[in-house]
Amino acid sequence: MIENPHAVEILLLEDEPADAYLVKMALKEGRIIANLHHVVDGREGLNFLQKLGKYANARRPDLIFLDLNMPRMDGREFLAEIKANPLFNDIPVVVLTTSDVENDVVRSYQLGAASYITKPVDMSQFINAIHQLNEYWFALVRLPQGHKI
Numbered sequence: 741m742i743e744n745p746h747a748v749e750i751l752l753l754e755d756e757p758a759d760a761y762l763v764k765m766a767l768k769e770g771r772i773i774a775n776l777h778h779v780v781d782g783r784e785g786l787n788f789l790q791k792l793g794k795y796a797n798a799r800r801p802d803l804i805f806l807d808l809n810m811p812r813m814d815g816r817e818f819l820a821e822i823k824a825n826p827l828f829n830d831i832p833v834v835v836l837t838t839s840d841v842e843n844d845v846v847r848s849y850q851l852g853a854a855s856y857i858t859k860p861v862d863m864s865q866f867i868n869a870i871h872q873l874n875e876y877w878f879a880l881v882r883l884p885q886g887h888k889i
Contacts, residue, residue, distance in 0.1 A: 766870030823852035832885030
């Protein structure tokens with residue numbers, strides 16, 4: 741994949757290939773200039789952030805989309821780990837998950853999530869949710885200087 745050096749860097753932690761594909765298509769349809777990096781669990785996400793192994797040349801993400809329910813290291817564990825690490829705790833994390841359990845919502849915010857979105861089951865609603873998410877993060881939000889979003 742050829743990456744655009746001026747694009748927003750997004751790290752997607754998602755174990756469901758169909759959902760990862762929908763995020764990719766929604767970004768493309770929304771004409772968001774982004775380098776989307778997809779990993780399938782929290783351990784791989786940490787390897788990406790720490791530039792370990794095959795991620796030695798990975799760019800620091802400007803934004804993380806995080807599923808909660810993944811194998812090996814789930815989203816809750818990943819979120820707790822990066823928000824406790826001063827090297828990564830300033831990266832905004834958007835929880836994008838099928839769980840609508842109130843405890844998951846509360847716990848995600850307690851762990852430092854910037855947003856919590858329950859994935860709609862309907863494909864068109866899912867794509868619309870990603871478009872709205874993009875509008876918020878790429879048009880409305882202001883982050884400290886040095887962030888590209």
